[in-house]
Amino acid sequence: MKRFFSVLVIAISIANYSFAQTTKTVWPVMEKQMKPWVRWWWMGSAVDEKNLSQNLTTYQKAGIGGVEITPIYGAVGYESRYIDFLSPKWMDMLKFTVNKSNSLGLGVDMNTGTGWPFGGPQIKTESAATKLITQKYTVKEGEKLNEPVKVKEAKQEAAKLQALTAYGPKGEILNLLNQVEANGNLNWSPAKGNWEIYALFAGKTRQMVKRAAPGGEGFTLDHLDKNAVKVYLDRFNAAFGNKSQGIRSFFNDSYEVYGANWTPTFFDEFKKNRGYDLRNYLRELVGDNGNKEIIARVKSDYRQTMNDLLLNNFTKPWTSWAHQYKSLTKNQSHGSPGNLLDLYSAVDIPETETFGSSYFPIPGLRRNKEDVRNVNPDPMMSKFASSAAHTTGKKLVSSETFTWLTEHFKTSFSQCKPEAEQLFLSGVNHIFYHGTTNSPSDAVWPGWLFYASVQMNPTNSLWPHIDGLNNYIARCQSVLQAGKADNELLIYWPVYDVWNQAKGLDIALKVHDVDDWLHPTAFYKLATSLSKNGYSFDFASDHLLAQSTVENGLVKTAASASPYKVIIIPQCEMMDLNTFNKVISMASCGATVIFQELPKDVPGLNDLSVRQSQLKTALGKLLFTDLKDGVRQFKTGKGQILLTNDIQKALTYKSIKREELTDAGLQFIRRAING
Template sequence: MQTKRFLYILSIGVLLSNIAIAQLPAKNMLAWPTVEKQMKPWTRWWWMGNAVDDNNLKIVLQKYAAAGLGGVEITPIYGAVGFEKQYLQFLSPAWMNALHYTIKESNTLGLGVDMNTGTGWPFGGPQVKPENAATKLIIQDYKLSAGEKLSENLKVKEAKQDFAKLQAVTAYGPNGETEDLLSSVQQDGALNWSPKSGVWNIYAAFAGKTRQMVKRAAPGGEGFTLDHLDKKSVDVYLKRFTDSFANKPQGVRSFFNDSYEVYGATWTPTFFAEFKKKRGYDLSKHIKELVSKDSTSEQIARLKSDYRETMDELLLDNFTKNWTNWAHGLKSLTKNQSHGSPGNLLDLYGAVDIPETETFGSSAFDIPGLRRDSADIRNVDPDPMMCKFASSAAHTGGKKLVSSETFTWLTEHFKTSYSQCKPEAEQLFLAGINHIFYHGTTNSPTNVSWPGWLFYASVEMNPNNSLWPHAKGLNNYIARCQSILQAGEADNELLIYWPIYDVWNRAKGLDMALKVHDVDEWLHPTPFYKLTKELSKSGYSFDFASDRLLNKSTVSNNQLKTAENASPYKVLIIPASNMMSPETIDKIVQLATNGATVVFQELPKDVPGLNDLEKRREKLKSSLSKLAFVDEKGISTFKTGKGKIILSNNIQLALKANTINREELTDSGLQFIRRKTASGHYYFLVNHTAKAIDTYLPLNETGKVVILDPQSGLLGKAEMQGNKVRVQIKSGETLFLNVSKEQFENKTWTYLNKAAQKINLTKPWSLHFTAGGPEIPADQKLNKLTSWTHLNDPKLAAFSGTGVYISNFNLPSKNAKEYILNLNQVDESARVWINGQEVGILWSIPFEARIGKYLKAGENTIKVEVVNLMANRIRDMDLKKIQWRNYHEINFVNINYKEFDASNWSIMPSGLIGPVTITPYF
């Protein structure tokens, strides 16, 4: 009895001891940040014809959440033919019910909801009457000799301009004199004036209408495009939403505005008055110069610079800030694509809560095996430096998120693999983007036959895509990356001024829309661009600054502060520029006096604009004359107050002399971006070179290093040599490095040192098809891996879907430190199991995984589930003339905006091609 009691007490003691141990604090381990919904990729979500219903919305939202998406951005567009009875009118009670159901169901699933403040693009609709519509300047000119009177009334000759308003009439005499004739125009348009001598040119200026309609509008969203430059018109536009929302928050996280594509909108009816107030002189006296075809005149360039600056101010104040204030009143944010706007992109991006850039087309990467078919490429390359305009606005404004419309026309329809998506997304991350929005996902009801409803410029991120079963691989990778890229603050040491006046100071053209597609014109030729490319390649990190941003910046502890919650900058760099306002140069000197370090590549040569030109030139000259540079170790330096101004054409030499060190890791070919957190720093390393890199990298930040692999989720303590960290990273791979003073207790990272002889998996494979179409092919026995389109089954040439490969292999002994499975060629994504345990989804180059923990000595089984592209099935449908595309407004087009036809495509390789190998490492 005593023994039983003793054993009972002992067992209770052991149990209590175990409970106590379980309650002890865990070791100090670094882990991945907890993934929140904004860290996952979101998607543009097209509601075709607004043909949505609760049942289908619930089904697709559940699929989106299960695949790892974090949210949707509703953009209603045109509909599919034959489904008109299901259409909902935009903002009608039925449409609002659909919105409320979407938000409620999304909240249940942990998804966020954004919403376009309109349908299609750009903003416009039935509430935009002609008086509120996008406006253009119409000029008509006439000639009169002495004593002559104009024989016709001053009426707009252009058709369909019933709402055009005469705003100015200016006469230009033979000796350069001007005369305002507006008061001489009678109510019927007759001009009651004639010149006394010589031949005079008469210019009549009208505020006409562009007549642009909303592109790709949804039912209930059709109408004229909005006049973004006029506050009253913007207010009228937004009132429709306010009324539909009953002036109450709707649960929309953020309202969205697409890229500015308001074509030919060169004017607003208040322009003359606003110009005089802002620029200080009367533009109506310069109509002739404003519309001049002369592309070389300095005076005309200055006039048009003033015109463009006024456009910038009107767009910023009357639309961007106005719209954002409206959204805040509904407890929502704004997300804006400012590119394409006729204004300073940095300020326009900076005036919203979430700046958003976009990628259009595809980039060329050196990653071996990455497919890039010339027939599937649009004639445009995404430029990471262009993307930095959006991220700079976020960083300098202390904003947490900066997003991108991603993968637009990445390849031809149905040919985009996840492997092709990966480096494009990484290029965005390197540019400072930290929230991917797919372009995109079309809402498609379950009763619509395959391939469902599709948008004409999308990579088809939807459940009908044959790749969809593996979407979680891509989505989880992006979520891991963004969980760190949204942490803390951007860590960029340089602030680089963007000389906008050099861009605006051109005599050619009128308005200047700074488009993503036109960077060859307004960005690439500039010294600013050349300098930023050189600095980036050399290992410096930076953001861009506008005149407005500098004007509100301060200095603290000898560093530049652009916003209260923004990370400070060590140096302000002024690239070579011709034009700079006296106010900006004075502000720069003030920042230096307060302790900042400023480096001029060259001093500005002139002031922009026309008003008080000589007076402002003298002011600039006076300000520059006070910069008494002296030589300090071969560098011209002017010390002022607590700081200094340096003049050096060799920017990197000046930075080095001021102990601003580059990250030498870029010498290896790797690219990087840094984030700063309360406990240390993160480096994001990307290998887009053609080679594997195994080296010790020098880091500017010091401390203990933990490696984090966003592909596998693995992490471990790095091997160090002094302040250098050992990194192994193959072509196409990425890694994060956490650098901290804290000593984490994670396991040591397993490096792949000595490779033993590869194990080739040469035993036969069984292949079973589990899902897809148009028909499920028969099972196959393969003695050798090859594209399943080469197998003896005619169904496989047209098949898009899922095939499962099973084989086995013998591992005589398990004594290596790690084993690497390499699938080599996969078309297009693979999910792997070893001995019944899931390894993961291998969806990108290199198709490799660490599998040591799944292996055993002796016989092992391997199962590989492979999904291929939609391309072969679409090709088959077009060969058979099966109608699958029939939409209103624009039907389905190919990458060159021609009629889509896949019947002449070659069959795309599909399946596990291999060879499959396992390499032991000791």
């Protein structure tokens, strides 16, 4: 086993490689996926063979490795050139692009849609993104409701009543849905006391595809509905003739489906997966119960169900669909209302993104105030994508790179380079520029442009020098794609602490909101501290731990993934009982598990007292003894469990060495190569 470390000295931007063995090193053979790729906007899909050929040749000569086709809105004044998405002519242009790219040694990815998010003309109202609408009524003793139970929100003619639950003065709960007549009148009155009635409707968000290309306009898809996903993909099947199109990977942009917090089958899925009927907890779902603990538990179960639906009804079926065409999937899971680690893991190439500029302590590096966003690009956010790849043994981790890094034509390569290096340090090894607009030769300078781009276009005055940046990135990525990640620590992400909140409904985990859902957590503070002190790690979900095994004291998360020496459980309030028991079982099988603190409770509502009692019993069996420096130990089977607030002291006790180069301000990433 030969190990090497890619050390990026941020202050002076020098890449240095050191090897554990002094053997002759052969540089990896350069392949197209090692070079930077570009998101390639087809404005109005106004493309033709002459300009496609010319542009692809220009990209190839500049050191670009591939293109990712994303059709968007068209350029004004060129409407006569627009081509409808997936029309026969559009498919001819796609075929030409793939063939020409193959001849040039370029790869081709394709957005499974136009603009973002997924949607289009095939998505009719019944398959469109769905939202929960609730209305509250009060009925007095002996009286009837004096208005029909119909949705009041405007433009919701398609909304369907799915639940009507009445709450009595003594805690009574009645399901009144079958007592609503066709005209909406409720044929019921309370015999005693005043009652509150909650109605839940499945309405529509009415969100349209953003920046849609011609032929791609329409409602946004209901990602939580498996039948709607099938309807969406069937249009591609028809256009493709059920034959492979030579696309390396189908792409899905960040989840920007606003307000889509429901699907018509939600009640059934919730009861099947959470074990109780959500119809009885409509009051808690809208936050009116008054008991914040119960509200938070119900909403945690609701959010977990959202995750299950998105994962099983969209992400996995979409990936299976792509595989039928001998293609991969590349997905930006961030922004989703689910467990990012599991959503990233379900695709072939997890993709993160950077938005805005980062602060680097580089003297003279320009960073204008208008380029500073509400939060800086965060390497820990990017590690959600890279962790998903590393723990499942996937080779590539991609990034939408340089989005809004600066304003148009103001971006220097000196600003790009450290941003790319920061991504490398977070585990990214497959950079996509954001981006390049396909522009015809007769368009007046500076050609057709996309509004959120750093303009990696041939019309950019820096283009004659871009091969320098491209070649540097390609050399770095050729090394970073070799072998596999070699991180030693596996840190559990306590997603239930994120979900267990009484406020709001679905929680979209966006890159723009990490200061809300990530930065305040003990998990984040621990991860940043360990990174700063020279430790390498990946993140783990409950699902990943459930399928992991222990071999010779090491934790195996997948057959093709590098093993981990230690599992770390950060301070957390909520931990699933099955996950806790699995971690204890892994310790008994020989693993080393370090708890920053023991979990205090179990998430969710169903069988709560039973599960709380089981957790208490399990915790009571952990009879710790003192070691030194505040580290406590419980030996079990072939392994051990350590308990300490100072994780680094426990790592020192286990002889897990840190990279001391971080003391000098250097950063690193570990890769392992057989040879």
